[in-house]
Structures are given as C-alpha cells and as structure tokens.
Amino acid sequence: MPPSRFSSTETLQDHQAQMGVGSQYESESLRVKDTQLRASSYKRRGLGPHRGRLNIQSGVEDGDIYDGAWCARHRDKQQWLEIDALRPTGFTGVILQGRSSIWSWDVVHSYKVQLSNDSLVWKPCMNGTEEAIFEGNQDPETPVLSLFNSTVARYIRINPQTWYQNGTEGDICLRAEVLGCTLPDPNNLYPWQTEPPGSKDKLDFRHHNYKEMRKLMRSVNQACPDVTRIYSIGKSYKGLKLYVMEISDNPGKHELGEPEFRYVAGMHGNEVLGRELLLNLMQYLCQEYKRGDQRITHLIKETRIHLLPSLNPDGHEMAFKKGSELAGWALGRYTYEGIDLNHNFADLNSVMWTAIELETDRSKLINHYFPIPEMYTSEEAFVASETRAVIRWMQNIPFVLSANLHGGELVVTYPYDMTRDWAPREHTPTPDESFFRWLAAAYASTNQAMSNPNRRPCHNNDFLKYNNIINGADWHNVPGSMNDFSYLHTNCFEVTVELSCDKFPHASELPVEWENNRESLLVYMEQVHRGIKGVVRDKDTDHGIAGAVIEVEDIDHHIRSAAAGDYWRLLNPGEYRVTASADGYTPSSRTCHVMYEHHPTICDFRLTKLRKQRLTQVLKKGEKLRNNMQLRLRQLRNRKQRVAPKASNRRLDND
Known part of the structure; x- marks a missing residue:
C-alpha cells in the first residue's frame, strides 16, 4: 500500500478501523518514558528528543529546559x-507537528x-x-x-528530508506520535503480567459524541430511576x-440541610477526559448504589450531586469529528462563537x-455575593449562551x-485565578486560602498520576515541587474565570482540576484514566461535608430565615443561608x-x-426579631399582643403624642 496522507473529511478512528490499529503509541501521555526517545542530535537540553511528543507546549521564553519540540x-x-516501543509492534502510521513556539517557525x-x-x-518504508x-x-x-502498511518492528525512526528554511535560520524541529499495536510475545509464559493496565469496573470506556452521551445518560437514569x-x-x-445528571435519594428536590455538589466538565470542548470521567462516574455511582456499597449509598443519601459532562458541546463536536490527536491543541477549545468560557464570567475581582x-x-x-455589573447582563454583552x-x-x-474538570496538565488550581494588578502571574490568595489548599490537596494526593513522584512534567511546568497544587493566579492570570465568579457571587467553593497531559487521550487510555481519578472524584465530593452546617430560624415562628449572613471570625468572606434557612460553611478542623x-x-x-x-458540625441559630420589627409584624397579622408588647406599644404611642405638639409648635414659629 502506498503512503497516504490524512484526509480532513475522515477521522483517525476511521483509519484505525480500516487498518486494524488499536491505538496510538501514546508518546503524548505519561506511558512513554523519556528513555524510550532518542535522536541523532539535538541543539540543547530543552530541545532534546524527550520534547518531541505530539502537542507538547513550550514555555514563554525560548532557551529554557521546556521548549516545544x-x-x-x-x-x-x-x-x-527514534521511538523504542520496547516490544514487537505493528506500526501503521505517524502523526507530525512542527515546533510549539511564539518566537520561531x-x-x-x-x-x-x-x-x-x-x-x-534499518529498513525504510517503501512506495x-x-x-x-x-x-x-x-x-x-x-x-x-500519514499511513503505511502495517510493519512489525520494535523501533521506528522519523527521518526529515525537507524543512522550512528561513534563509539560514530554519531548523529541523518536530513533534510526533506513532500509530501501532503491541503484539503478544509468543515466548512469554506469563502474558497477564504484561497486559496493559486497565480497570475492573464494567463501564462504557469509549469517547461519546453528543447523541451517544445523551443515550448513556438515559440508560443510567433507567437503571437507577429512584436516585x-x-x-x-x-x-x-x-x-x-x-x-x-442529578444523583440523590430525592432527585428534583432540595432537602433541608443536605449540601448541593456539582462537577462541571467540557468547558473547553477539546479537553474530553473530564466529560468521559463524569459519564463513567454516573455509571459507577448507579452500579455501586444498586450493589449496596456502603460508601456510595451514604454519599448519595447525604448529598445532592449534579454532574454536567459537557458545558461546551459545540466545541466538543468539532474536536470529536477530528478525533484523538488530530484535533491538535486548540480545535474545539472555544464555543462555536469563538468564546473561551473560562474567561467569559463577570470580572467581580476588579469590582x-x-x-x-x-x-x-x-x-x-x-x-x-457581589452583584453582577449591569453592562454584563445586557443582551449586547459578549457573553456566551453557555455562560x-x-x-x-x-x-x-x-x-x-x-x-x-480540564485537561492538558496534571495539577489542581484554586482561587483566585486573577492577579490583582494584571501581572502575568502572582500569588493571589482568597480569605479561604487554607481551605482551598485542603480541597486541592484532597484531589491531588489521591490521584494516581499526580501523586506519582517519578512522573515527568507534562509541558513547561514542574508542579511536583508544589505537590501538584497551585494558586491559579500564581500559574497564570485568568480574568473572568468560573472559579472566581463562583466564590464571589455565590456560596460555592470551586477548584480547577487539570486531569491529564493529553487533552484528548485515545479510548484505550480511558480505563487507566478512570483508575487514576476514581478515588479522587469520590474523595473530593466527600469534602462537601467538611466544616459546619445548620439552619438559621426565627425564634418566635421557627421558620427558616433566607439570606441570613454567616460570618466566621478572622475570615473575611461571609456566606448566606438558602431559601429554607439552611447553610453550609466549609472550614478546616x-x-x-x-x-x-x-x-x-x-x-x-x-x-x-x-x-x-x-x-x-451542626451549628444552628435562632434569631430574635428587633422589637420594632416584631411589633409591626404582629399588628399586621392582627395577632393578640403579649403584656410586654402591649406596654411597649403604649410607650411608643405616648412618645409619639409628646413629640407631635412640639413639632407643630416649631412649624407655627417658623411661619
């Protein structure tokens, strides 16, 4: 078969089905070690063979150890x-990119x-x-x-023949991914020991387009209609x-004292792992609840869980049509209108x-509870319908x-995401810095990929030295983020989880990614039960008071009670x-x-009405006054009668 170039009307999955290819070799993921990549030469450490991974991103400055090819x-x-597959592999194709750099082409x-x-x-591919x-x-x-006939080998080399030459300045630079299936070793007496890692959970591990996502959600709802x-x-x-997808023992209803939790994925449509993890999560919660798992049953009965797997379905459809790897770094990131949703919320930080x-x-x-500026709420404002x-x-x-849930890195970030003086990056803490660090650490420390001390950095930041958590603004300035908006406009605390180096991992990677994140997803949900909660009630009527302000001494950020008077304040021990x-x-x-x-910890409050408000309320309802309130009413009337003649005399004097 002669070599063929990819057609824009086809997907990588189409080619794999035709060629019998199981997956990419995943040099973009953490599964391929730096030692498996070699080169004839390289200009410097930051441009070594370990940087020749598809979609790897460079830092802002050229010349550092994190260059883009x-x-x-x-x-x-x-x-x-050269890529060493370590085992005999049926190679069938190569995906190529140029150098990621804002300074060089x-x-x-x-x-x-x-x-x-x-x-x-070495044997060349022939035409x-x-x-x-x-x-x-x-x-x-x-x-x-580019595709070629399946050829079994252990090593594969990419040998550039022509390249962009800007006078005498053009360099040979590339990022690559190879396609192939690892073959079973006939001499291996213990084949199960070399099987690729996966998951024992019986979940639908594949990428879902919009219709397939909707179908899967319906199937979960039909399997667990009660919750x-x-x-x-x-x-x-x-x-x-x-x-x-709402998961609760009383779906559709807010229960007094039960906290509301949400996961949001797919804000950037090409960062697909979060979408698939939430689809896996809703299947898993349903299955384990039916099986009677104590932990999952308790979580569902004590928490109202909301899972939004695709906030930007238009962007996802664009990336999905191209398929894993061929969507590149940005296709599908933005909405159909070209809006980055993570910069599209009202900038309440500046307010x-x-x-x-x-x-x-x-x-x-x-x-x-900072109000949203009027200019942001107008119909003419450049605000996405999704936002x-x-x-x-x-x-x-x-x-x-x-x-x-995002993708493209391995780190958990917490507010604020925006720097105060619009600096490119600067540590900008909230009054709840210590609890946000707790939340971020709860996810990162239980994530198998993040917590691996031997993993390599994804692109141009080594977050291992920060224990895989960082203040968002200390990474890079993000004005108009959903995290900051959530904290300043509502009671909700929110972090961003960067799930994987690879924004669009191959379907064969999904079982591994589920295993990496399953415990983290559960542990993080359980953090909603940290701190204090209670109900703020009227002492006389016992009715809940909506909008009551809950203030914690020495933390300059208050929250408010919900419509029924219940509240939740997240706090460290x-x-x-x-x-x-x-x-x-x-x-x-x-x-x-x-x-x-x-x-x-349960901390209820019973508030007493101020005397004037209580008296007004009783008179309005026509209720019988208590003795002390009758005395108070006579005192107010007598005072009014004494004040009225004096006021009248002053008016006469002025005339």
Whole structure:
C-alpha cells in the first residue's frame, strides 16, 4: 500500500478501523518514558528528543529546559528521531507537528520512516521500488497523519528530508506520535503480567459524541430511576442542550440541610477526559448504589450531586469529528462563537478590589455575593449562551462545592485565578486560602498520576515541587474565570482540576484514566461535608430565615443561608467563633468546633426579631399582643403624642 496522507473529511478512528490499529503509541501521555526517545542530535537540553511528543507546549521564553519540540543540532538529511516501543509492534502510521513556539517557525515538510528490530539494521518504508516520502507540515500546529502498511518492528525512526528554511535560520524541529499495536510475545509464559493496565469496573470506556452521551445518560437514569434525574440548564449556541445528571435519594428536590455538589466538565470542548470521567462516574455511582456499597449509598443519601459532562458541546463536536490527536491543541477549545468560557464570567475581582481602594470605611465593604455589573447582563454583552445558562444554574441552586474538570496538565488550581494588578502571574490568595489548599490537596494526593513522584512534567511546568497544587493566579492570570465568579457571587467553593497531559487521550487510555481519578472524584465530593452546617430560624415562628449572613471570625468572606434557612460553611478542623445575622433580627454568635471526621458540625441559630420589627409584624397579622408588647406599644404611642405638639409648635414659629 502506498503512503497516504490524512484526509480532513475522515477521522483517525476511521483509519484505525480500516487498518486494524488499536491505538496510538501514546508518546503524548505519561506511558512513554523519556528513555524510550532518542535522536541523532539535538541543539540543547530543552530541545532534546524527550520534547518531541505530539502537542507538547513550550514555555514563554525560548532557551529554557521546556521548549516545544525536538530540534536537531545539524541541518541535513541524516537527522532522525527514534521511538523504542520496547516490544514487537505493528506500526501503521505517524502523526507530525512542527515546533510549539511564539518566537520561531520551524516545521518539517517531508520525511522518511525507517523500522528496525535491533536499532542497528534499518529498513525504510517503501512506495513500490522507492523509499516512501511522507508529507509533513505547512504550519507548526496542525497535526498531519500519514499511513503505511502495517510493519512489525520494535523501533521506528522519523527521518526529515525537507524543512522550512528561513534563509539560514530554519531548523529541523518536530513533534510526533506513532500509530501501532503491541503484539503478544509468543515466548512469554506469563502474558497477564504484561497486559496493559486497565480497570475492573464494567463501564462504557469509549469517547461519546453528543447523541451517544445523551443515550448513556438515559440508560443510567433507567437503571437507577429512584436516585437519578436528567435535566437541562439551557442550550449551546447551536441549540444543543446542556444536560445534567442529578444523583440523590430525592432527585428534583432540595432537602433541608443536605449540601448541593456539582462537577462541571467540557468547558473547553477539546479537553474530553473530564466529560468521559463524569459519564463513567454516573455509571459507577448507579452500579455501586444498586450493589449496596456502603460508601456510595451514604454519599448519595447525604448529598445532592449534579454532574454536567459537557458545558461546551459545540466545541466538543468539532474536536470529536477530528478525533484523538488530530484535533491538535486548540480545535474545539472555544464555543462555536469563538468564546473561551473560562474567561467569559463577570470580572467581580476588579469590582471587589476597586471598592477596597476607594472605600475608607471598611465596615461598609461587602465581601461576598457581589452583584453582577449591569453592562454584563445586557443582551449586547459578549457573553456566551453557555455562560448565561451556568450563571442561572448557580443562582437557582445553593451549591456548596464544585470542581471544574480540564485537561492538558496534571495539577489542581484554586482561587483566585486573577492577579490583582494584571501581572502575568502572582500569588493571589482568597480569605479561604487554607481551605482551598485542603480541597486541592484532597484531589491531588489521591490521584494516581499526580501523586506519582517519578512522573515527568507534562509541558513547561514542574508542579511536583508544589505537590501538584497551585494558586491559579500564581500559574497564570485568568480574568473572568468560573472559579472566581463562583466564590464571589455565590456560596460555592470551586477548584480547577487539570486531569491529564493529553487533552484528548485515545479510548484505550480511558480505563487507566478512570483508575487514576476514581478515588479522587469520590474523595473530593466527600469534602462537601467538611466544616459546619445548620439552619438559621426565627425564634418566635421557627421558620427558616433566607439570606441570613454567616460570618466566621478572622475570615473575611461571609456566606448566606438558602431559601429554607439552611447553610453550609466549609472550614478546616479547628475552633471558630461564628455569627448569624439578618435584617430585622438581633445577631447571634456561638463557638463551633470542626473535627477531622467526614461529617459537619451542626451549628444552628435562632434569631430574635428587633422589637420594632416584631411589633409591626404582629399588628399586621392582627395577632393578640403579649403584656410586654402591649406596654411597649403604649410607650411608643405616648412618645409619639409628646413629640407631635412640639413639632407643630416649631412649624407655627417658623411661619
């Protein structure tokens, strides 16, 4: 079969089905070690063969150890990049990219492929009687796939033949992925020991387009109708519904004292792992609940869980059509309108910091529930329909805790995401810094990939030295993020989880990624039961008070009670002085102790109406006054009668 170049109307999955290819070799993932990549030469450490992985991203500065490709030291046709598959493999194709750099334009226009079983004797891919020449890249970012007849070998080399030459400055630089299936070893007496890692959970491990996602969600709902409900929070620009799976022992109803939790995935449509993990999670929770698993049953009975697997379905459909690897780094990231949803929420950080700078009386400052500026809510505002839908969702449900699932790195970030002075990066903590670090560590420390001390960095940041957690603004400035908006406009604490180096891993990687993240997903949900919770009630009527302010001493961020008066305040273990207040009521304070156990401390409040408000309420209802209230009413009337003549005399004097 002659070499063929990828057609834009086909997907990588189509080619794999035709060729019998099981998967990419996954140099982009953590499964291929740096020692498996060799090269004829390289310019410096930051451009070594270990940087020749598909979609690897460079740092801002050229010249550091995290550059965006393998680049040969010499500019001749004897240069090569070699991949050692470690075992006999049926190779069938190569995907190529140029160099990731904001300063340089380096691409390979054509190349040869050579294969070997011992790394000594090499045989080229042939096109009839001649060595096959494969077409490379015309730009640095678009992945180009070339296919050839399946050839069994252990080693494969990519040998550039022509490249972009900017006068005398053009370098041989590339990023690559190879396609192939590892073959069973006939001499291996223990084949199960060399089987690729997977999962024992019986879940649907594959990529789902929009219709398939909807079908899977319906199947979960049909399997567990008593504890699940599917609803939509709105539509995308192209009219695709934003479906949510609710999992609770009373779906469709907020129960007094039960916290609301949400996972959101697919904000960037090409970061698909979060979408598939949430689909796996809803299947897993349903299966384990039916099986009677104690942990899962307790979680479902004590928590109202909301799973939104695809916030940007339009973007996902674009990336899905290209398939794993061929979507590149950015296709599908934005909405159909070209909006990055992670920069599209109202910038309440600037509103807060401007108020702090202008207001001299700090007692007049608010520190929570910042209103959305009018210019943002207008129909002319450049706000995506997906963003508006999520904001309504946040306002309608009293969420307590959330995580936003992304891809392309291995780290958990926490607010603030925006720097105060618009610096490119600067540590910008919230008043709840210590608890946000707890939340981030809860996910990162239980994630098998993140917590592996021997893993390599994904791209251009080594987050291992931070224990795989970082303040969002200390990584890079993100104005208008959902995390910051959630914290400043609602009661909900939210972090971002970067799940994998690979934004769009091959379907064969999904069982491994589920195993990496299953415990993390469960542990993080359980954190919603940290801290204190309770109900703020009217002392006389015993009715819940909506919108009561809950203030924790020495933490300059308050939260408010929900419509029924119940509240949840996430806190680290310790002793806290807590005050509840509401308009027309006398504030009440008490000391609350938070323990290490996975259940909150109950701190209820009963507020007494101020005398004037209580008297007005009784008279309005026509109720009988108590003796002390009758006395208070006579005192007020007598005072009014004494004041009235004096006021009248003053008016006469003025006339």
